[in-house]
Amino acid sequence: MQEKHYSIPLGKALCLSLIFIFSFFISMQAQEQVGRPLITNYKYQEYGTAPINWWALEDDNGIMYFANQGDVLQFDGVNWKRIEVSGPSRSLAKDDKGTIYVGGQGAIGFLIPGETGEMEYVSLLDKIPEEHKVFADVWEIDYYKGRIIFRTEFKLYCWDGESIKVIPSEQGYHVGNIVNGIYYLRIWDKGLCMLTDNDTFELVPGGEQFASERIYALLPYDDKVLVGTRTQGFFLFDGKEFTPFKTEIDEEIEGIIYLPGVALDNGSYVINTFGNGAYMIDHNGKYIQKYTTANGLQDGSATFTYVDSRGVLWMPLFNGISSVNLNSTFTSVDANMGLTTTVFGTYRFKDILYFSTNNGVAYLEKGDNQVKVIPGTTGQVGNFFEYRNRLYAATNGVGLYEILGTSITPVRENINYDFRARFINQSISDTNRILVDHQQGVRSFYFDEKVGQFVEESSTAKLISNGGVIVEDEDGNFWSDSQEEGVMVKMIPAYKEGKLDLDASEYINYGIDKGLPDAGIGFEYFNNEIHIFSGETEKTYGFNQAANRFEERTFFFDEYIDWDRPGSSPVETSDGKLLLNAGSGTLVFDKVNGKYELSNTDTFKELQNNRIFSIYPEEPRADGSRVVWFSGPDGAIRYEGNLETPSIPDFHTDIRSISIGADSLLYAGNIDLPEDLSLPYDENSITFGYAAPLYIGQKQIQYSTQLSGFDGKWSEWGPQTNREYINLPSGNYDFKVRAKNIYGDISETVSVPFGITPPWYKTWWAYALYVLGILGFIYFSVKARTSILLNQQKVLEDTVQERTKEANQRLKELA
Numbered sequence: 001m002q003e004k005h006y007s008i009p010l011g012k013a014l015c016l017s018l019i020f021i022f023s024f025f026i027s028m029q030a031q032e033q034v035g036r037p038l039i040t041n042y043k044y045q046e047y048g049t050a051p052i053n054w055w056a057l058e059d060d061n062g063i064m065y066f067a068n069q070g071d072v073l074q075f076d077g078v079n080w081k082r083i084e085v086s087g088p089s090r091s092l093a094k095d096d097k098g099t100i101y102v103g104g105q106g107a108i109g110f111l112i113p114g115e116t117g118e119m120e121y122v123s124l125l126d127k128i129p130e131e132h133k134v135f136a137d138v139w140e141i142d143y144y145k146g147r148i149i150f151r152t153e154f155k156l157y158c159w160d161g162e163s164i165k166v167i168p169s170e171q172g173y174h175v176g177n178i179v180n181g182i183y184y185l186r187i188w189d190k191g192l193c194m195l196t197d198n199d200t201f202e203l204v205p206g207g208e209q210f211a212s213e214r215i216y217a218l219l220p221y222d223d224k225v226l227v228g229t230r231t232q233g234f235f236l237f238d239g240k241e242f243t244p245f246k247t248e249i250d251e252e253i254e255g256i257i258y259l260p261g262v263a264l265d266n267g268s269y270v271i272n273t274f275g276n277g278a279y280m281i282d283h284n285g286k287y288i289q290k291y292t293t294a295n296g297l298q299d300g301s302a303t304f305t306y307v308d309s310r311g312v313l314w315m316p317l318f319n320g321i322s323s324v325n326l327n328s329t330f331t332s333v334d335a336n337m338g339l340t341t342t343v344f345g346t347y348r349f350k351d352i353l354y355f356s357t358n359n360g361v362a363y364l365e366k367g368d369n370q371v372k373v374i375p376g377t378t379g380q381v382g383n384f385f386e387y388r389n390r391l392y393a394a395t396n397g398v399g400l401y402e403i404l405g406t407s408i409t410p411v412r413e414n415i416n417y418d419f420r421a422r423f424i425n426q427s428i429s430d431t432n433r434i435l436v437d438h439q440q441g442v443r444s445f446y447f448d449e450k451v452g453q454f455v456e457e458s459s460t461a462k463l464i465s466n467g468g469v470i471v472e473d474e475d476g477n478f479w480s481d482s483q484e485e486g487v488m489v490k491m492i493p494a495y496k497e498g499k500l501d502l503d504a505s506e507y508i509n510y511g512i513d514k515g516l517p518d519a520g521i522g523f524e525y526f527n528n529e530i531h532i533f534s535g536e537t538e539k540t541y542g543f544n545q546a547a548n549r550f551e552e553r554t555f556f557f558d559e560y561i562d563w564d565r566p567g568s569s570p571v572e573t574s575d576g577k578l579l580l581n582a583g584s585g586t587l588v589f590d591k592v593n594g595k596y597e598l599s600n601t602d603t604f605k606e607l608q609n610n611r612i613f614s615i616y617p618e619e620p621r622a623d624g625s626r627v628v629w630f631s632g633p634d635g636a637i638r639y640e641g642n643l644e645t646p647s648i649p650d651f652h653t654d655i656r657s658i659s660i661g662a663d664s665l666l667y668a669g670n671i672d673l674p675e676d677l678s679l680p681y682d683e684n685s686i687t688f689g690y691a692a693p694l695y696i697g698q699k700q701i702q703y704s705t706q707l708s709g710f711d712g713k714w715s716e717w718g719p720q721t722n723r724e725y726i727n728l729p730s731g732n733y734d735f736k737v738r739a740k741n742i743y744g745d746i747s748e749t750v751s752v753p754f755g756i757t758p759p760w761y762k763t764w765w766a767y768a769l770y771v772l773g774i775l776g777f778i779y780f781s782v783k784a785r786t787s788i789l790l791n792q793q794k795v796l797e798d799t800v801q802e803r804t805k806e807a808n809q810r811l812k813e814l815a
Contacts, residue, residue, distance in 0.1 A: 034353070034364070035331030035638045036295030040698075042321040043298070047073055047080040053316030055091050056306035060098040062650060062693045063670075064308065065111075066316055067092050072102055072111070074119060076656055076669070077698045078691035078721045083111060085121040093141035093148060101148050101159075103138025108150045108157060117668040124159060132157070132166045140176060140259075144183050144195075151176060151185075158199070167199050175259050177218035179225045186215045192227070192237075206242045217261035217271060221283075228257050228271060234285070247285030252276060262305045262313075264326065270313060272302035278315060289331075291315065294369065296336050297322055310649055312695045325696045327646070330606060333364060334635030338371035345614045346629035346636045347384035349391045354403065355636055356381035361393055363406060376408055377401070382468060385424040385434070387447070392454075394421035400436055400445070400454070411454050412436075412445070419443065423468035429476045433457070433500060437465045437480075444500045460502035463489055471525040479523075479530060486518050487511040488532070488550070515550035516541060526570050526578075527596070531555060538563045556596050560584050568612045577643070579615050579628065584608075586615065586630070588643050602645040605743045609700055610634055646743055648694065653703070653739040653747045657689035657722075677754035684756050687724040692739035692747055700742045708734040730758035 044051035047068075055067035066073040067089040071082040086107035093101045100111045102121065109123040125133060132155060140151040150157040156167040169187060176185030183195040184204070192207035192215060210229065217228030225237040226245065231254060234245040249271065258274040267283035270291075277292030277300050291297050291313075299319035306314045311327040333339050333355070345356040355362040360377035364370075379397020386392075391403040392411070399414035399421050414420055420439040427433040432447040434454065441461035445454040463470075465480040470491075472478050478491040487509050494504040512518050519536035532541035532550060540561075542553035561567070562583030570580040576591040577599070586604035589596040607630060616629040628639040658667035658674070660683045667674055679686065692701050702717040709731055715723075717740055736751040 035333040035636070036336055037289060037291060037324045037331055038328060039291060039296040040323045040695075041296070041298040042075075042323075044320050047075070047082075047321075049073065049082055050088075051319045052303075053318075053321050054089070054303050056304055056314040056316050056321075057092040057094060057100060058306075058308040059094065059100060061654065061670075062309065062652070064314065064693070064695070065092055065100060066314075066321060067102070067104075072119075072121070075693075076654065076691040077693040077695055077701075079656065079689070081119075083119045083121060085109065086123060086125075090137050091139060091141045091150075093143050095143050095148060096146075101141050101150075103141050103150050105137055106135055108138055108159075113670040114668075116665055117671040118665075119670055124164065127159070127164045128157065129164070129166060132168075142176065142178055142183065144178055149183075165199070169201070175215055175218070177260060179218055179220050180223065184218050184225065186210055204237070205240050206237075209242065216257045216259045219261055219263045219269060221263075226263070226269065228253075228261060230257060231255055245285060247281050248287035249279045249281055249285075252279060252290075258301075258303065260304065262307050264307065270305050270307075272305045272315065273300075274303070275300050278302045278305055278313075291322070291324060294336070308695070310694065310696060323695060328606065328696075329639050329641040329646075331638045331640075332635055333371060333638065337364070337369055338362075339635045342633045343613070343631040343636050344381060345383055346616045346631050347386075347391070348618055349384075349386065349403070350405075352405065353636075354384060354391070354393075355631070356384060356393065360395065360397075361403065361408075365406075372406070374403070374406055374408055379420075380422075382421065382423040385426065387426075387431075387434075392424060394424055394436055396420035396422060396439070400424070402453075412443070412456055423470075425470040428472045435470045435478070437468045437470060440464070442470065442502055444502055446499070457499050458502045460505070462503065462505075462507050463491060465489075467522065469523075469525070471530075473530075474528060479525070481521065481523055482509070484509070484511070485520050486516050486534075488516065488521070488523065488530075510550060514548075515544075515552075524570060526572060533561075535563050556589075557582050557587070560587055560598075560601075566611065568614055571615045571617060573617050573620065573626075575620050577617075579617060581612050581615065586612065599643070600645050602743045603641070603643050604630075604639065605646070606697060607637060608742060610637065648696070648741065648743060648745060651692065651694055651739070651741055651745050651747050653690060653692045653737055653750050655688060655690050655735075655737065655750055655752055657687075658752070659687050659689075661685060673750075673752045674754075677752065679754060679756050681730055681757055681759040684728045684730075685724070685726045686728065686754070687722055688735050688737070688752075689722045690737045690739075690750075691721060692741070694741055697742035702740045703737060704740070705735070705737045708736065728756055730756045 049070035050068055052069040053066050057065045059065065064075045069088045072085055072089045074081040074083055085102055085104055087105045089102050089104045091103040102109055102111060107123065109121050111119045112122055114120045135152040135155060138150045138152055142149045146160065148159045151173055154169055154172050158165040158167065171190050172188040174186040174188055176183065184192060186192050187201060189211050191203055191211045193201040193203050196202050213232055214230040215227055216230060219226040221236055227235040227237055233250045234247055235242040236245045253271055253273050256273040256275045258272050261269060261271045263269055268280055268288060270278050270280050272278040277290060277297045279290050280288040282288055293300050299317040301318035302315045303318060304316045311325060313324050313326050315322045339355060339362055341358045343355045343357055347354045351366045353364040358380050361374045361381055362371050363374060377395055377398060379395040381393055381395045384391060384393050393403055394400045399419045400411040401408040402411060412419060421436050423437050425435045434445050436443050441459060442463050443459040444457040446457045448455045463480060464483050466483050467481050470478050470480045478493060480489050482489045490508045490510060492506040494501045510516060517534050517537045519534045521532050521534045524531045530543045539552055540555055540558055541550045544551050557580055560582045565583035567583040568581040570578055572578050578589040578596050580587050580589060585601065585608040587601050588599040588603055590599045611632045612630050614631045618627040620626040625642045630637040654669060655673060656669040659665045660679060690703065694701060702719055703721065704714045704717050705723045706714045707725060710733060732755045734751050734753045736749050738749045739747045
């Protein structure tokens with residue numbers, strides 16, 4: 001089998017030795033699930049209260065709430081908030097107005113936002129008739145026909161918004177649910193019943209068989225009811241009779257099934273247990289997936305299951321809270337399944353999955369959930385190579401060998417470190433020949449029909465490849481990179497009597513004098529063309545056959561290269577698609593008229609922060625769907641789908657808090673944003689908190705903000721979920737924020753305008769006083785000066801008058 005896909009990761013570190021050659025074998029069955037789901041675990045240390053959780057609920061704005069043994073928890077994807085209630089909370093429900101009701105130990109009530117938006121608990125105990133106020137746990141809450149029904153062990157408390165009606169039962173209530181518009185409830189020693197319009201319970205036909213058998217799941221099944229029992233398995237109830245419904249999880253959940261289970265829109269079900277996690281089955285009862293401690297769930301006691309509006313499954317646990325995106329097309333084979341080291345490549349051969357790892361070949365047999373290592377395959381493994389329906393691999397510890405199921409047989413062993421093999425490269429001019437690079441050079445092998453195996457043909461130390469890949473061009477020459485920086489090597493093969501003589505072959509170096517940069521390079525060979533990458537120069541190069549030199553060239557994928565992030569080898573599929581990770585994420589191209597055109601950038605965006613060493617696509621199925629494997633330090637990640645762009649039903653950003661100074665909270669979310677917000681000048685430092693409650697790739701969501709009137713432009717995208725502004729000058733502002741999810745979707749902008757009043761000495765009345773003061777000063781200054789002048793004039797006049805009088809007196813005396 002001939003393949004021409006070679007793997008040099010792109011980016012700053014281009015010259016890596018992890019390159020893989022892929023081919024295809026068989027397709028997966030539609031219902032087969034390999035690997036564990038990508039579960040997100042929230043530990044009690046993270047949300048800061050008791051570990052035990054009982055219930056989950058989403059409000060009308062996409063915010064999650066959890067009934068916790070300590071308080072009610074609120075989670076917006078960024079911040080956890082504790083809402084104090086009357087003791088431990090046990091159950092939650094929401095009415096048609098979006099009000100959330102809470103049931104706990106001897107307490108019932110609801111949540112309402114306070115003046116600033118912080119959620120507050122309002123008790124309904126004062127609405128209960130005095131003789132019914134004492135009760136224990138509220139195990140369930142349902143909203144049914146305009147009433148909230150709180151279920152305790154012996155009483156139902158029915159709240160219609162004005163008063164509470166109590167429906168008691170001497171036998172005791174067990175588990176109930178509303179299915180297809182009917183409120184079903186199991187009553188101890190009586191059986192499965194339904195609530196009538198006059199608030200009495202009527203035994204359903206055949207319901208008496210559950211008088212002593214516990215029911216924990218009551219779920220819609222088309223126009224029937226799926227009934228899950230503690231020890232007798234499942235039944236389908238059509239309104240007249242109960243029919244046993246066998247599933248593939250009957251043995252796993254027997255004796256530990258717990259309420260309530262959840263019916264999915266596609267007809268599947270998730271059934272939770274009190275000790276062994278949760279299981280997904282399809283409409284026919286076939287096992288699809290499990291969520292247990294064996295594959296990533298942090299605790300086995302799944303006390304509740306809830307699917308939010310985005311398709312995220314929430315599982316409150318006895319130790320924390322876990323979630324998984326049911327719409328995700330990815331599962332993982334990793335340390336939870338025994339794959340405890342880095343994976344360089346994945347390959348499916350004869351119903352066994354093989355993994356080339358940092359220490360041997362690991363495998364996963366069909367139907368098994370535990371990865372094992374093939375004995376004797378020590379050392380770092382290169383690529384897998386399939387030839388004549390046989391599978392080969394090479395390691396730097398063992399050499400070259402053939403894989404026979406779960407064992408190996410040597411082809412050429414590594415003796416005293418003389419053959420620390422890495423990669424197997426197949427000739428295209430003669431597919432019976434392979435070239436295997438190793439630390440001391442290259443060895444060639446040819447398939448001998450007589451012995452039915454590859455035999456060593458020749459060897460050389462004249463070519464020591466840096467990346468391990470050796471490719472043959474259309475002219476029969478071989479190319480590889482070298483240990484010397486910025487140098488490619490062209491080997492013109494020499495043949496003697498039909499055998500390749502590596503030592504006698506001619507080796508020509510192509511470096512700076514042949515157009516390559518004086519910098520580190522890496523290369524890919526696909527679409528019958530050599531592609532050279534240099535992360536240092538951030539340029540790409542192609543080979544000009546006529547000029548016999550390399551030259552700068554722009555390829556169809558250049559605009560998608562992120563030189564700051566490593567990529568992985570492009571892989572061509574049998575149906576004309578190209579999967580290429582150029583650092584910015586794995587892209588899908590379609591081949592149209594011999595040229596590749598971008599199909600979409602979003603299919604694999606969920607993995608954009610995962611380091612990917614290699615990509616391995618299995619053969620596409622008849623319906624166009626396929627399985628693609630991504631190998632890397634996180635193990636092997638499995639994609640199953642038809643390469644479509646994922647859709648997110650609701651992605652929005654909320655401003656969740658506004659505070660001034662150190663701890664003065666003005667706004668706590670849950671209500672409309674404040675209007676006409678005005679802050680005094682001595683409180684001109686303000687902080688905004690925000691979140692985009694998606695719960696899918698939540699930690700990878702990025703935000704951009706701008707304060708109009710202060711910031712000249714939007715901020716760069718980043719993970720920061722709050723923005724603080726200190727000592728803002730007086731004026732009018734508008735704070736704006738938006739979010740971008742892992743798929744590249746950008747939410748609508750949310751904003752809140754506000755103003756900062758000027759200090760008193762900059763107010764209009766202060767300026768009026770300033771003017772009056774100046775005018776007064778001028779007036780009194782002029783008046784004082786005038787008074788002085790008048791006084792001086794009077795003194796002068798008096799002096800003149802006195803002198804005149806003296807003169808006249810002397811004249812009289814002289815006369």
